[in-house]
Amino acid sequence: MxxxxxxxxxxxxxxxxxxxxxxxxxxxxxxxxxxxxxxxxxxxxxxxPRPILDECKRAIYKATRYSSPGGVIELREALVKKLRKENNIKLGPENIIVTTGSQEAIFTAMLCTLDPAEEIIVPNPGYLAYIPAANLIHAVPVPLKLNEEDGFEVNPDELRKLINKKRTKVILINSPANPTGNVLKKRTLEEIAGIAREHDLYIFSDEAYERLTYGTKHVSIGSLNGMGDHVITFQTFSKTFSMCGFRVGYCAGPKKLMQAIEKAHHYLTLAAPHISQLLAIKALTIKKxxxxxxxxxxxxxxxxxxxxxxxxxxxxxxxxxxxxxxxxxxxxxxxxxxxxxxxxxxxxxxxxxxxxxxxxxxxxxxxxxxxxxxxxxxxxxxxxxxxxxxxxxxxx
Ligand SMILES: Cc1ncc(COP(=O)(O)O)c(C=O)c1O
Missing domain, CATH: 3.90.1150.10 (Aspartate Aminotransferase, domain 1)
Incomplete structure (x- = not known):
């Protein structure tokens, strides 16, 4: 038959x-x-960079097992120093979760902060993964229009108008920005920070391109006074170190939220690739x-x-x-x-x-x-x- x-x-x-x-x-x-x-x-x-690739041969033998879900402790400790020195963000290793690229961190953070029908304000034009990520969890991405006449800078007055007192939970910003290349001014960041404090909202700060600026300095909104409980900073090894294929990024923010992210991340991926985490430790030591x-x-x-x-x-x-x-x-x-x-x-x-x-x-x-x-x-x-x-x- x-x-x-x-x-x-x-x-x-x-x-x-x-x-x-x-x-x-x-x-x-x-x-x-x-x-x-x-x-x-x-x-x-x-x-x-060559020293990172060379480290592969040595590190591979130490990387055959899962790492701890939140990330290799030596990497988190190195990131504490990096965030302090380069971003003026003062947090401990318990405030950092290492993920499979920063994209996973952004998705998991949405998962942990937004219930269905709750709103996240996203820049538009903006990185193309934001809207589908919100849609996947049945949250509502609310577009914040960025205008060419303003150099694609966020307009805080327009941002204010989009806030729904009941439903808005998160404002997502991305600086330096994909696709516009804009770098948000410190003054704008201060206004956004004020809005988040006033309405008790999270700010997701996607800083994937933090080291790629030209004639201007990147400021992390997480470094501004009083933002410790509000900001989740997303960074990655992909762009700065040309390590896209290794899939290693991280998020840093308030401890309670990081614990929630660690739990969800554990169910999603178990842990970021162990070898990539060891290479990330090396990356943080190479010559500038x-x-x-x-x-x-x-x-x-x-x-x-x-x-x-x-x-x-x-x-x-x-x-x-x-x-x-x-x-x-x-x-x-x-x-x-x-x-x-x-x-x-x-x-x-x-x-x-x-x-x-x-x-x-x-x-x-x-x-x-x-x-x-x-x-x-x-x-x-x-x-x-x-x-x-x-x-x-x-x-x-
Ligand atoms: C703005 C922005 N954020 C996040 C990512 C995700 O990068 P990764 O997951 O490699 O860290 C990208 C990738 O292109 C990006 O452009």
């Missing part, structure tokens, strides 16, 4: 409602077609010059890219941090997905449509300068040619 094959097709509604990121499609196409220049990547193009060299090169690329994009007709604000430009394409198209697809097809240059970062990102494209300088030269020459012959029928 031939057994009947049963094809299971049930997928939860929750999952089906998740957006299909165009970014995934672009990465797939770029991997398949070598003639495409990709300005898509959200990860450094530099190798992980490794990081400074990468930062300087990003700055050189940024200067070139912003100048060229403006020159060829794509209005682009000078980003003060991270490694992205966010260009206004509204003169050419109101539909950033259509624009990006057409650019890819005709010019073999991949960029990310602004609408991927939320509805207020429509009318923009993101280019990543985690891309070698000669590639930026080639890509902008191709975009220039494309815009000169721009198909006017695509304008609407």
């Amino acid at each position: 031939v057994s009947k094959e049963v094809i299971m097709t049930h997928i939860s509604e929750r999952e089906q409602e998740l957006p299909d990121a165009v970014i995934g499609e672009i990465f797939r196409l770029t991997a398949e077609d070598k003639s495409i220049i990709s300005l898509g990547p959200g990860q450094p193009d530099f190798p992980t 010059s490794y990081i400074e060299k990468m930062r300087k090169e990003y700055e050189r690329r940024r200067n070139f890219l912003v100048e060229r994009l403006n020159e060829i007709g794509l209005r682009t604000t000078l980003p003060k941090g991270a490694f992205y430009t966010f260009s206004n394409i509204s003169e050419f198209s109101k539909d950033s997905t259509r624009f990006a697809r057409d650019l890819l097809k005709k010019s073999r240059v991949a960029v990310i449509p602004g609408v991927e970062f939320g509805k207020f990102g429509e009318g923009y494209i993101r280019c990543s300068y985690a891309t070698a300088y000669p590639m930026l030269e080639k890509a902008t020459a191709r975009i220039e040619k494309y815009l000169k012959k721009y198909d006017k029928s695509l304008r609407s």
